[in-house]
Amino acid sequence: MRVVHADALITGDADVVRDGAVVVAADGQVLDVGPASDVLPRHAGASVQRWRGVLLPGLVNAHTHLELSALRGHVPGGAGFVPWVEHLIGARAEVRPEEDGAAIDRAVDELVGFGTVAVGEVTNSLAAVPALVRRGLVGWVFHEVFGVEREPLERRVSDLPRLVEERLGTFPRGELSYAPTPHTLYTTHADVVRRLVREARDRGLRASVHLAEHAAERRILEHGDGPVGEWYERRLKLRRDLIEWPGKSPVQLADELGALAPQVACVHLTDARPDELELVARRGAPVVFCPRSNLHIETRLPPLLAARAAGILPALGTDSLASNASLDVLAEARALADRFSSIPARELVRMATWQGARALGLGDVGRIARGARPGLLGIEGDPGDDPCAFVLRQTGHGRAPRHWLARRGEALA
Numbered sequence: 001m002r003v004v005h006a007d008a009l010i011t012g013d014a015d016v017v018r019d020g021a022v023v024v025a026a027d028g029q030v031l032d033v034g035p036a037s038d039v040l041p042r043h044a045g046a047s048v049q050r051w052r053g054v055l056l057p058g059l060v061n062a063h064t065h066l067e068l069s070a071l072r073g074h075v076p077g078g079a080g081f082v083p084w085v086e087h088l089i090g091a092r093a094e095v096r097p098e099e100d101g102a103a104i105d106r107a108v109d110e111l112v113g114f115g116t117v118a119v120g121e122v123t124n125s126l127a128a129v130p131a132l133v134r135r136g137l138v139g140w141v142f143h144e145v146f147g148v149e150r151e152p153l154e155r156r157v158s159d160l161p162r163l164v165e166e167r168l169g170t171f172p173r174g175e176l177s178y179a180p181t182p183h184t185l186y187t188t189h190a191d192v193v194r195r196l197v198r199e200a201r202d203r204g205l206r207a208s209v210h211l212a213e214h215a216a217e218r219r220i221l222e223h224g225d226g227p228v229g230e231w232y233e234r235r236l237k238l239r240r241d242l243i244e245w246p247g248k249s250p251v252q253l254a255d256e257l258g259a260l261a262p263q264v265a266c267v268h269l270t271d272a273r274p275d276e277l278e279l280v281a282r283r284g285a286p287v288v289f290c291p292r293s294n295l296h297i298e299t300r301l302p303p304l305l306a307a308r309a310a311g312i313l314p315a316l317g318t319d320s321l322a323s324n325a326s327l328d329v330l331a332e333a334r335a336l337a338d339r340f341s342s343i344p345a346r347e348l349v350r351m352a353t354w355q356g357a358r359a360l361g362l363g364d365v366g367r368i369a370r371g372a373r374p375g376l377l378g379i380e381g382d383p384g385d386d387p388c389a390f391v392l393r394q395t396g397h398g399r400a401p402r403h404w405l406a407r408r409g410e411a412l413a
C-alpha cells in the first residue's frame with residue numbers, strides 16, 4: 001500500500017480535490033481518496049509520495065483503429081470522406097505485413113506512453129489484440145462486419161468464431177472483451193445491424209457503430225445517391241438501383257434498427273442535427289467524438305454545443321493514424337478547448353476519462369474512486385486556479401511529460 005499526496009486530484013467523475021491524497025494497493029486498486037487532511041491521518045505510518053502537480057486517472061480512448069497505424073502520414077484529407085477512403089485503400093495496398101505489425105506495436109506503446117488505460121478498438125483483422133493484451137490495456141475489441149447483401153453477410157457473421165480461432169487461437173481471457181459490431185448503416189445490411197445490436201443487448205455485450213459521420217452518409221441513406229453511391233458503383237461494381245435504400249436519415253434509421261441504445265456507442269455524429277442529438281440522448285446511447293479525425297477528413301468538428309444542449313457529454317476517441325497525428329485522447333480534448341472556449345476544462349478532461357469508461361461500460365477505470373483501478377497519471381507543475389485547464393495546456397509537443405505513478409495490476413513506481 002502506498003499513498004500519493006498531490007497538489008490536485010482530478011477524480012474524473014467528481015469534483016477536483018485540491019491538496020488531495022489517494023491510497024493505492026499493490027494491484028492498483030484505490031483504497032481511499034480525498035483531501036489530504038482527511039486521508040493522511042487515516043493512514044498514518046504508510047509511505048507517502050509527494051507529487052508536485054496534478055494527478056488524474058488513466059485515459060480512455062473510446063475509438064481506435066490500431067490496425068491502420070502503418071498509414072500514419074500517408075493518407076491526405078480535406079476533400080471529404082470518399083476521397084479519403086480511396087487514398088486509404090491505395091496506401092493500404094502498399095503496406096507490407098511486417099510493417100503492419102511493427103507499426104501496431106509502436107502505436108500501442110504510444111497509447112500507454114500517453115497515459116491510456118482502456119480502449120474501444122474497432123478491427124477487421126484482430127491484428128492489434130496481442131499487443132493490447134501484452135501491454136495490459138482493457139476495454140473492448142469490436143470485430144467489424146460490413147456488406148450490403150444480406151446472405152453473404154449473415155454467413156460472415158456466423159464465421160466470426162472461426163476467424164477468431166484462426167487468428168488468435170482463442171480470444172485472450174482477461175479484461176479485454178470481444179464483440180461483433182456493424183461498420184455503418186450504409187455498409188451493413190439492416191437485418192444484420194438489427195441482429196448484432198439485439199445480440200449485444202441479450203448477451204450483455206457492447207457494440208459500436210459509425211453514425212452520421214459525414215454528409216455523404218446522409219445522402220446515400222435518404223436518397224440512394226451522392227458520393228457514396230457513385231463509389232459503390234465505381235469501386236464495388238454494385239448497382240444502386242438494386243439496393244433498397246431506406247429513405248431515412250442515419251439517426252432515424254439507427255433508432256428503427258435498435259442501434260440507439262445504452263449498449264451501442266455511436267461514433268462521430270459530426271453530421272447530426274440538433275433534433276437527432278436529442279433523440280440519441282433520449283435513447284441513452286453513448287456518444288464518441290473524434291474531433292481531430294473529423295478535421296483531417298472533412299475539415300469539420302463534431303457539434304459539441306448542440307450535443308451539450310441535448311444533454312450529451314461525449315466520450316473521445318482518436319480514430320486511426322490514417323486520419324490523425326497521434327493517439328493522444330487528451331489532444332482531442334485540447335482541440336475542442338481551442339474551438340469551444342466556453343466549455344469548462346473539467347468537462348473536456350472528463351470526456352477523455354470517465355465519459356470514455358461509461359461509453360465502454362467500464363466501471364473501474366476513468367475515475368479515481370474507492371474500488372476502482374484506473375491507473376494514476378501525473379503531470380508535474382503548478383496547476384494554478386484550474387487544474388483541468390492546466391492539464392489541457394500541458395497537452396502537445398514540448399509540454400510537461402506524463403508519468404505513470406500506478407498502473408492496473410502493478411505496484412506504484
